[in-house]
Amino acid sequence: MARFWFCAAGAGFFLVYLVLHSRFCGSPVFREFVFQISWRTEEILYRLDVSWPKNSEYFTGTTFCVAVDSLNGLVYVAQRGDNIQKVLVFTEDGYFLRSWNYTVDTPHGMFAASTQHEQSVWITDVGSDFRMLWLHGENGTEPAKFNIPHSVTLDSAGRVWVADRGNKRIQVFDKDSGEWLGEWNNCFTEEGPSSVRFTPDGNYLIVAQLNLSRLLFVAAPPVGSIGNCTVISSIQLADQVSPHFLDVSGNSGAIYVAEIGAKQVQKYVPLNSYFPSSHS
């Protein structure tokens, strides 16, 4: 099952398992970025939370990825650059907690995997001689083949959604059998998806498009039918913001977006009228 979805180690590519250690940040460098946000479609699902984080001066590098530990209300950010803290930890409320610069060289993606007993986060580190080998599927354009599989997420029906960025599509598989269930390409004719995550209610798939600096909200299909994809809403970020990865809080439904162009992570919160069951 899950073995299909792990990247095998290649030269210079490794997964780093980090059990958290408290390490407080040294002298931060102040940076400020201001971007105008406009909504492209009528159905507005989310708004920017300008008060997150409280201290943006900790973003001193290129923020490649973000992961939410919903169990502990934490947001991890990994950034690239020389002589900087590589991993930053904030609360979902926006307070900076700690950072560290060891064990991580060139972070690319990450996900939080905390249990009741241990806080942990997995980080993909690409170092030099970047190479990714997927056990399931080889490079190509046919079904179940990939060209830059960039992000993966699961839905509650046990389907695996893979952002096949280079092929400008999302491919869907059964988690247990690995069976190919379908693909979406009609929403991605301009640019492939860089990051995919579901809203906690499972109603929408949120997709980041890097060069278009855009987030799409796509209606999640019913079980048993992948069909075509339908964009319900979108958020157009300013030019060059370049959203690379995003993650969603299981608590509030908030979306955290790691922007490699803007060199910051921003938070979007759901408008309650569209998410009557959300907690905040």
Ligand SMILES: *[C@@H]1O[C@H](CO)[C@@H](O)[C@H](O)[C@H]1NC(C)=O
């Ligand atoms: C990590 O940061 C500490 C102080 O903040 C610094 O002394 C050390 O050289 C840094 N290490 C790396 C590998 O950047």
Ligand SMILES: *[C@@H]1O[C@H](CO)[C@@H](O)[C@H](O)[C@H]1NC(C)=O
């Ligand atoms: C994968 O295939 C695409 C075309 O299908 C090609 O452009 C790309 O260079 C290939 N990538 C690798 C790593 O071989």
Ligand SMILES: *[C@@H]1O[C@H](CO)[C@@H](O)[C@H](O)[C@H]1NC(C)=O
């Ligand atoms: C974004 O643009 C750069 C520069 O033109 C290009 O190399 C890269 O492949 C593009 N990425 C995507 C996801 O289209």
Ligand SMILES: *[C@@H]1O[C@H](CO)[C@@H](O)[C@H](O)[C@H]1NC(C)=O
């Ligand atoms: C998707 O849309 C295309 C073009 O409108 C249509 O031909 C096709 O039948 C649709 N596929 C599904 C699975 O609905």
